[in-house]
Amino acid sequence: MHRSSISFVRDVVLFGLLAVAVWSRALGAASVRIVTEPGASPREQYAADRLRDAVSGLNVPETVTIVLAQRSSPLLARTNLAQFWPGAEEAFLLRRLGNTIYVTGSDASGVLYGGLELEQRIRDARAVPEHLDYEDHPALRLRGTCIGLQKPEITYEGAEYDYPYTPQNFPFFYDKAQWTRYLDMLVRERMNTLYLWNGHPFTSLLRLPKYPEAQEISSAQLEQNISMFRWITKEADRRGIWVLQGFYNIHLSHAFARAHSLPYHLSTPNALATAYTRYAISEFIRQYPNVGLMMTLGEALSPHEGAEWLTQAILPGVKDGLRELGDTKEPPIVVRAHATDIDDVMKAAKPLYSNIDTMFKWNGESLTWTNVRGPVLDRFKDLVANSNVTIANIHLLSDLEPFRWGDPDFIRKTVLNFQRIGIQGVHVYPLRYWDWPNTADNPPLNQLDRDWIWFDAWGRYAWNPNRDPQKEHAYWVQQFAGRFGTEQAGEHLLDAYELSGICAPMLLPRVGITEGNRQVLSLGMTMPQLIDANRFNPAQTLWTGDAPDGERLYDYVAEEAAHQPHHGETSIGVADEVAASSARAIAEAEAARPYVTKDIPEYERIVNDMRAIHMLMSFYQAKTHAAEEVMLYGYDRDADHLQQAEKLLAESVEDFRQLTSLTDKTYRDAASMHTSQRQIPVRGGPSTEHWRDLLPVYEKELTTFQSRLTMLNQPQSATAEGSITPLPQVPFRLTPGVGETWSVTPGEKLSSDGDETVSSVAPEILGFAGIRFSKREEGPVRFTLDRPAQVLVGFFKTKGRTGPANSDAENWNLLLLNAVSVSNGVPLDVWAAPLAAGANELDLGKGSYVIFGFIPQNLKVRQRIVSSTAAAPGEPPNLDWLFEK
Numbered sequence: 001m002h003r004s005s006i007s008f009v010r011d012v013v014l015f016g017l018l019a020v021a022v023w024s025r026a027l028g029a030a031s032v033r034i035v036t037e038p039g040a041s042p043r044e045q046y047a048a049d050r051l052r053d054a055v056s057g058l059n060v061p062e063t064v065t066i067v068l069a070q071r072s073s074p075l076l077a078r079t080n081l082a083q084f085w086p087g088a089e090e091a092f093l094l095r096r097l098g099n100t101i102y103v104t105g106s107d108a109s110g111v112l113y114g115g116l117e118l119e120q121r122i123r124d125a126r127a128v129p130e131h132l133d134y135e136d137h138p139a140l141r142l143r144g145t146c147i148g149l150q151k152p153e154i155t156y157e158g159a160e161y162d163y164p165y166t167p168q169n170f171p172f173f174y175d176k177a178q179w180t181r182y183l184d185m186l187v188r189e190r191m192n193t194l195y196l197w198n199g200h201p202f203t204s205l206l207r208l209p210k211y212p213e214a215q216e217i218s219s220a221q222l223e224q225n226i227s228m229f230r231w232i233t234k235e236a237d238r239r240g241i242w243v244l245q246g247f248y249n250i251h252l253s254h255a256f257a258r259a260h261s262l263p264y265h266l267s268t269p270n271a272l273a274t275a276y277t278r279y280a281i282s283e284f285i286r287q288y289p290n291v292g293l294m295m296t297l298g299e300a301l302s303p304h305e306g307a308e309w310l311t312q313a314i315l316p317g318v319k320d321g322l323r324e325l326g327d328t329k330e331p332p333i334v335v336r337a338h339a340t341d342i343d344d345v346m347k348a349a350k351p352l353y354s355n356i357d358t359m360f361k362w363n364g365e366s367l368t369w370t371n372v373r374g375p376v377l378d379r380f381k382d383l384v385a386n387s388n389v390t391i392a393n394i395h396l397l398s399d400l401e402p403f404r405w406g407d408p409d410f411i412r413k414t415v416l417n418f419q420r421i422g423i424q425g426v427h428v429y430p431l432r433y434w435d436w437p438n439t440a441d442n443p444p445l446n447q448l449d450r451d452w453i454w455f456d457a458w459g460r461y462a463w464n465p466n467r468d469p470q471k472e473h474a475y476w477v478q479q480f481a482g483r484f485g486t487e488q489a490g491e492h493l494l495d496a497y498e499l500s501g502i503c504a505p506m507l508l509p510r511v512g513i514t515e516g517n518r519q520v521l522s523l524g525m526t527m528p529q530l531i532d533a534n535r536f537n538p539a540q541t542l543w544t545g546d547a548p549d550g551e552r553l554y555d556y557v558a559e560e561a562a563h564q565p566h567h568g569e570t571s572i573g574v575a576d577e578v579a580a581s582s583a584r585a586i587a588e589a590e591a592a593r594p595y596v597t598k599d600i601p602e603y604e605r606i607v608n609d610m611r612a613i614h615m616l617m618s619f620y621q622a623k624t625h626a627a628e629e630v631m632l633y634g635y636d637r638d639a640d641h642l643q644q645a646e647k648l649l650a651e652s653v654e655d656f657r658q659l660t661s662l663t664d665k666t667y668r669d670a671a672s673m674h675t676s677q678r679q680i681p682v683r684g685g686p687s688t689e690h691w692r693d694l695l696p697v698y699e700k701e702l703t704t705f706q707s708r709l710t711m712l713n714q715p716q717s718a719t720a721e722g723s724i725t726p727l728p729q730v731p732f733r734l735t736p737g738v739g740e741t742w743s744v745t746p747g748e749k750l751s752s753d754g755d756e757t758v759s760s761v762a763p764e765i766l767g768f769a770g771i772r773f774s775k776r777e778e779g780p781v782r783f784t785l786d787r788p789a790q791v792l793v794g795f796f797k798t799k800g801r802t803g804p805a806n807s808d809a810e811n812w813n814l815l816l817l818n819a820v821s822v823s824n825g826v827p828l829d830v831w832a833a834p835l836a837a838g839a840n841e842l843d844l845g846k847g848s849y850v851i852f853g854f855i856p857q858n859l860k861v862r863q864r865i866v867s868s869t870a871a872a873p874g875e876p877p878n879l880d881w882l883f884e885k
């Protein structure tokens with residue numbers, strides 16, 4: 001029976017003592033009576049209550065009895081309706097025999113779902129069905145959503161994922177009306193699991209008398225939390241929903257950690273943390289035997305420690321708790337295959353504990369494919385072979401935020417793929433995770449209202465993905481029609497959702513940096529990020545292993561330059577396709593207008609979303625084409641490419657400007673995670689959340705590019721480099737200590753102890769006497785100048801910059817772009833700053849620069865781009881200099 005060992009459900013088999021709870025409502029002579037077992041489970045009672053509500057006020061021609069019963073019930077004794085196949089879970093049968101309607105379930109949840117099915121039919125027909133013979137059961141065994149007890153910012157002592165449960169942190173946790181609404185939605189979607197995520201929830205939910213020093217919140221708060229948690233889990237259980245509490249490892253109570261001089265998060269176990277965690281888990285099992293546990297063994301804990309930690313701390317804790325309860329049946333626990341050596345974990349854990357479900361991310365932290373391939377598929381297959389239920393985690397939706405998203409067919413196909421692989425569970429994040437229950441709209445809406453289609457589609461297809469696509473289309477049209485008034489409106493709006501829905505999932509894998517939440521697709525990308533995506537993804541955690549055949553921009557341009565044919569889905573092709581599709585989405589949304597008779601404000605917000613999505617796609621289209629042109633220039637140095645790129649880049653900025661104005665008043669931010677974890681397009685933090693924050697970044701990128709083009713077009717750059725002679729030098733004497741003199745010529749090392757060597761040098765400074773350093777040398781370099789001079793410096797690339805630090809930028813002039821090409825493929829520019837005659841000292845940071853020499857202070861040097869410097873053989877051409885200052 002489904003998870004009953006850990007639920008409130010009690011099978012009641014009371015032969016001889018059978019009592020029948022009868023409800024009847026007389027309407028003239030005829031009435032509808034609803035009959036349940038006397039000791040019926042809360043789930044059955046819930047279904048009965050819902051049916052009572054549905055039939056109240058119905059005008060029925062004759063008295064009908066509705067019997068709700070599990071397969072083993074004596075109420076079915078004289079029928080043959082208790083027939084379910086062995087192992088049936090959550091299955092139900094609806095049958096009308098004479099004036100009795102039987103709602104029979106394989107278990108309590110089966111009765112619940114049967115009751116809800118009947119309720120819906122009664123409400124739709126406004127009558128009790130005259131004929132009924134219907135059977136159904138779910139396709140996936142675990143169907144659930146999650147809620148983060150986590151926030152957009154890290155607010156608790158700098159520790160990721162740890163947030164005490166308090167009304168200040170999570171007002172929604174204390175709002176019973178809101179929970180009721182949410183749980184009603186889940187049961188309507190026939191979801192049966194709800195995961196609550198937090199770093200270390202135990203001190204928010206348990207008293208832990210053995211470790212009083214671990215207490216993190218006031219006793220009064222703790223009591224309130226305990227009673228709320230009991231209420232939530234009980235209300236969930238009535239609706240057939242198993243609540244699971246998530247936790248990360250090893251996260252400790254902060255108070256406990258301080259008391260024992262331990263860090264809040266540990267990467268390796270120790271005896272004290274093991275004892276504490278084992279105890280906390282056992283208390284959890286003892287206090288909340290009906291609640292599940294889901295764990296992330298990594299990220300704080302090193303991946304190879306997961307097996308030991310699970311077997312030495314967590315499983316013993318579960319067993320201690322069960323022993324105290326006198327329970328011998330092992331409840332399922334859910335272990336995530338994230339940031340841990342899951343094969344070792346499962347090997348070590350299985351002999352100790354048989355009932356382990358596993359969970360793994362389906363598409364990383366974005367929605368990209370309806371299917372998985374390569375290593376992700378292999379991982380799922382292993383998990384399916386080795387665990388009880390394998391759950392696909394539809395994790396953060398980093399590419400969909402913050403807009404409305406609902407492409408039901410995408411979800412249907414995804415669940416069909418789960419079935420094919422043997423995945424029996426799904427866990428779905430909300431579209432906006434870190435700020436539950438708010439949407440990003442301004443003012444915020446509730447996600448249950450705005451993102452109804454997200455929850456509805458996952459619920460519907462997790463129950464059964466094997467449905468006829470045409471009938472499904474009609475179903476979704478009806479759903480929209482119900483909300484916006486007419487079928488015509490429904491047709492157009494469904495089309496708009498579907499046409500816009502494919503955009504982000506198609507685009508991200510072909511142009512993006514990562515499927516992780518390090519990137520917010522809707523905030524755009526810079527040119528260097530588009531041109532050289534791999535460089536911005538040091539961990540190489542790319543989806544490419546899972547992608548269907550196709551080309552990223554880098555390969556596309558390489559093939560284009562070599563006049564080779566393309567294959568599969570290309571960055572350019574996809575960018576064009578999503579721009580066109582999103583344009584059609586606007587047209588469809590607009591076409592709905594005359595037919596929308598209900599909820600016009602939400603309709604207007606949908607139209608605005610479609611426009612915003614299109615502007616974003618159009619931005620990417622223009623910019624991907626611009627990137628292609630620039631990359632082609634990297635190959636052939638044909639300046640025409642840059643002229644094309646300039647037009648396209650300007651178009652992309654214009655698109656982004658329109659996107660900003662569409663979202664300026666209507667959206668609070670583009671993504672719910674505000675921490676510096678985000679790196680793309682810019683590091684997360686204050687004033688980096690909204691399109692208006694990024695518009696200046698893209699405007700500046702365009703103006704920098706335009707000024708580089710102007711430099712390139714200057715007559716001087718047309719001068720044959722062979723005719724340029726070295727600039728006059730100012731002699732200097734280096735004071736012994738930091739630095740050594742060197743000759744700026746090809747083959748020389750850039751630092752006295754580094755590997756990088758000079759490949760070519762612009763004629764202006766060829767053979768100059770400069771000063772280079774050891775990478776380890778600290779402190780100022782000291783030298784004496786004969787005359788007032790300009791020091792010529794090359795800055796090594798740090799944090800995406802090749803120029804002086806922002807704080808010092810005023811002092812420096814950029815003289816020669818790409819003046820020195822280097823064996824690592826990152827060319828150095830020459831920057832100049834004035835210095836007085838006599839003794840000088842300079843400190844620009846350890847290992848971050850090299851001095852090329854000194855020229856007279858009053859010498860005017862024409863800024864120039866040195867076009868002859870090329871990338872080292874085999875290296876991608878680094879073209880950042882075109883966009884960065």
Ligand code: ADA
Pocket residue numbers: 296299338365396516517518677
């Ligand atoms: C990534 C992500 C986190 C969290 C985590 C997880 O590290 O950046 O926000 O989602 O994965 O638990 O899977």
